[in-house]
Amino acid sequence: MKIGITCYxxxxxxxxxxxxxxxxxxxxxxDVHFISYAxxxxxxxxxxxxxxxxxxxxxYPLFDHPPYTLSLASKMYEVATSERLDLLxxxxxxxxxxxxxxxxxxxxxRRLPFVTTLHGTDITLxxxxxxxxxxxxxxxxxxxxxxxxxxxxQRVTVQEFGIQRPxxxxxxxxxCDVFMPADGACRRSQFxxxxxxxxxxxxxxxxxxxxxxxxxxxxxVRRELPCKLLMIGDGPDRARAEWLVREKGLTNDAIFLGxxxxxxxxxxxxxxxxxxxxxxxxxxxxxxxxxCGVPAVCSNVGGLPEVIRDGIEGYLAEVGDVDTMAGRCLxxxxxxxxxxxxxxxxxxxxxxxxxxxxxxxxYEDLYRRVIERERTE
Ligand code: GMT
Numbered sequence: 001m002k003i004g005i006t007c008y009x010x011x012x013x014x015x016x017x018x019x020x021x022x023x024x025x026x027x028x029x030x031d032v033h034f035i036s037y038a039x040x041x042x043x044x045x046x047x048x049x050x051x052x053x054x055x056x057x058x059x060y061p062l063f064d065h066p067p068y069t070l071s072l073a074s075k076m077y078e079v080a081t082s083e084r085l086d087l088l089x090x091x092x093x094x095x096x097x098x099x100x101x102x103x104x105x106x107x108x109x110r111r112l113p114f115v116t117t118l119h120g121t122d123i124t125l126x127x128x129x130x131x132x133x134x135x136x137x138x139x140x141x142x143x144x145x146x147x148x149x150x151x152x153x154q155r156v157t158v159q160e161f162g163i164q165r166p167x168x169x170x171x172x173x174x175x176c177d178v179f180m181p182a183d184g185a186c187r188r189s190q191f192x193x194x195x196x197x198x199x200x201x202x203x204x205x206x207x208x209x210x211x212x213x214x215x216x217x218x219x220x221v222r223r224e225l226p227c228k229l230l231m232i233g234d235g236p237d238r239a240r241a242e243w244l245v246r247e248k249g250l251t252n253d254a255i256f257l258g259x260x261x262x263x264x265x266x267x268x269x270x271x272x273x274x275x276x277x278x279x280x281x282x283x284x285x286x287x288x289x290x291x292c293g294v295p296a297v298c299s300n301v302g303g304l305p306e307v308i309r310d311g312i313e314g315y316l317a318e319v320g321d322v323d324t325m326a327g328r329c330l331x332x333x334x335x336x337x338x339x340x341x342x343x344x345x346x347x348x349x350x351x352x353x354x355x356x357x358x359x360x361x362x363y364e365d366l367y368r369r370v371i372e373r374e375r376t377e
Contacts, residue, residue: 076103120281150303173359179291205235220326290346
């Protein structure tokens with residue numbers, strides 16, 4: 001198949017999922033065309049089966065805000081025509097599914113079906129802003145296929161958005177041959193020279209991630225146990241987290257690594273992943289850690305309980321309950337055998353439920369159904 005993929009190319013989880021999906025599809029023989037304003041972060045180069053088409057947004061003094069939605073729709077139409085795309089797959093509804101809707105309309109009488117994958121904040125935060133709601137609902141309803149990354153998100157989309165059409169759950173995934181426990185993938189001594197335990201956090205440092213709670217949890221754990229904290233990623237709340245670290249005198253033990261391309265290596269240095277978010281529709285960072293054999297301590301919200309079972313692959317606690325989360329970390333790190341046992345369970349769950357080898361065929365099946373339906377209608 002020839003598939004056009006649109007996503008936010010930055011470090012957000014939806015961009016990561018879209019990019020990994022494109023890479024996996026290409027490795028299975030499909031032609032993938034990324035259509036976005038920048039090359040997605042995890043794509044290092046174009047290959048025979050992976051192409052990138054940049055959306056250039058023309059500005060003009062009259063425009064207060066450059067019309068990206070329209071530039072994207074035009075580019076989608078252009079690429080679909082020149083590359084004879086079979087379908088478009090957009091990640092994150094706003095504004096991508098609106099652009100795809102326009103491109104499909106421009107394409108008529110030929111057919112250009114589009115699939116929308118909902119990731120979370122496009123529904124839970126941005127989409128429920130009253131000003132965005134009608135257009136988001138419309139473009140979801142108009143999609144030829146709609147998927148949500150967890151049962152939680154499917155429920156919210158149907159109930160709170162009042163979506164009438166079917167929303168299929170296709171969970172997020174990891175490449176279990178890349179994200180795996182691997183001796184030597186990460187040199188622990190560079191972060192923990194005296195054999196300290198290592199806690200990690202990986203996100204885009206947005207308010208929803210509650211990075212200040214990560215610091216609070218770490219401070220409590222460190223009171224009881226020599227340990228280090230790896231803060232992986234970057235975003236608006238990084239400065240706040242760094243300030244808190246300084247205030248608490250943790251500068252020598254909390255290491256801010258910024259954006260990283262070899263996340264799977266770094267995760268091999270971690271003992272516990274912290275994800276105390278306000279909300280997660282899925283929690284890709286937790287899954288990536290689990291695939292590397294690292295248990296996660298997370299908030300009991302959204303889709304996280306679908307990924308981690310409390311007490312088996314990690315622990316879940318109420319949002320903001322940093323005392324409980326710190327206690328759970330200590331339990332993992334100090335009770336004999338628990339770290340090893342939970343790490344194994346985490347890897348097993350990632351392998352059983354969320355490996356790309358299991359999930360990519362679900363997308364391929366959906367694409368085929370959508371294309372087939374278009375042909376027979
Ligand atoms: O809000 C974010 O953290 C970014 C957002 C995104 O689209 O990049 O993340 C959402 O999608 C990820 C990938 O599917 C999920 O793993 C995250 O749980 C989800 N974030 C939220 O629901 C807050």
